[in-house]
Amino acid sequence: EILFNRAQCYLLLKNYKQVLVELMNLPDSLNQYFNDKRNFYLAINYFGLEQFQDAEKHFLLLIDENDITSREKIKKLFSKKRNLYRPNPKTAKTLSIILPGAGQLYAGDVKNSLNSLLLTSGFVALGVVIWQEYTGLDAILTSLPWFLRYHQGGYIKAYKIAYIKRAKRRNKTYKEVLEVIKEQKN
Numbered sequence: 001e002i003l004f005n006r007a008q009c010y011l012l013l014k015n016y017k018q019v020l021v022e023l024m025n026l027p028d029s030l031n032q033y034f035n036d037k038r039n040f041y042l043a044i045n046y047f048g049l050e051q052f053q054d055a056e057k058h059f060l061l062l063i064d065e066n067d068i069t070s071r072e073k074i075k076k077l078f079s080k081k082r083n084l085y086r087p088n089p090k091t092a093k094t095l096s097i098i099l100p101g102a103g104q105l106y107a108g109d110v111k112n113s114l115n116s117l118l119l120t121s122g123f124v125a126l127g128v129v130i131w132q133e134y135t136g137l138d139a140i141l142t143s144l145p146w147f148l149r150y151h152q153g154g155y156i157k158a159y160k161i162a163y164i165k166r167a168k169r170r171n172k173t174y175k176e177v178l179e180v181i182k183e184q185k186n
Contacts, residue, residue: 003023004022007045010046023041023042028166039061039062040058041143042058043058043061043062046058047170056078063180063184077173077176084169084170085105086166087108087162087165088162089159090159091106091162092104092107092159092161092162097118099117100117100151101113101117103158107165108165109161116150116157120151123150124147166178
């Protein structure tokens with residue numbers, strides 16, 4: 001129980017590697033209660049490490065082999081790659097670097113997408129007008145800093161939006177998996 005309590009503390013701290021150390025220190029021959037507990041902690045830990053195949057394997061070990069319905073629910077939840085891997089924050093960032101607002105649109109945030117696109121387009125248009133009316137140096141000194149500021153802010157925001165949306169999807173999947181486990185154990 002002490003090792004499980006320590007593992008639980010490390011889980012709360014999101015120190016997943018240390019959880020593995022604690023759980024691997026358990027003896028191989030455990031009764032069913034402790035074996036289930038180890039599998040549950042390992043499943044949670046692997047989910048936190050984003051090793052979803054290992055998490056699925058350990059969640060399935062908690063379900064009776066005869067309970068095909070619960071096993072299929074777990075497999076279905078883990079088969080939805082969209083809920084675990086999308087939107088990809090790096091893809092959102094890259095899209096917004098290439099075309100301001102594209103990353104936010106990819107992540108599903110239309111309002112921030114339009115905001116980023118219009119702001120950066122406005123500063124490009126301002127630079128062109130200043131270039132035509134005055135000099136290229138005036139255009140660069142006047143509009144480029146503002147463009148860069150909003151462009152950088154846009155792709156950083158796109159990354160954050162995608163990260164948060166993916167985290168919400170993962171949390172939803174995680175809660176659904178725990179509900180299946182809870183139903184099966186009752």
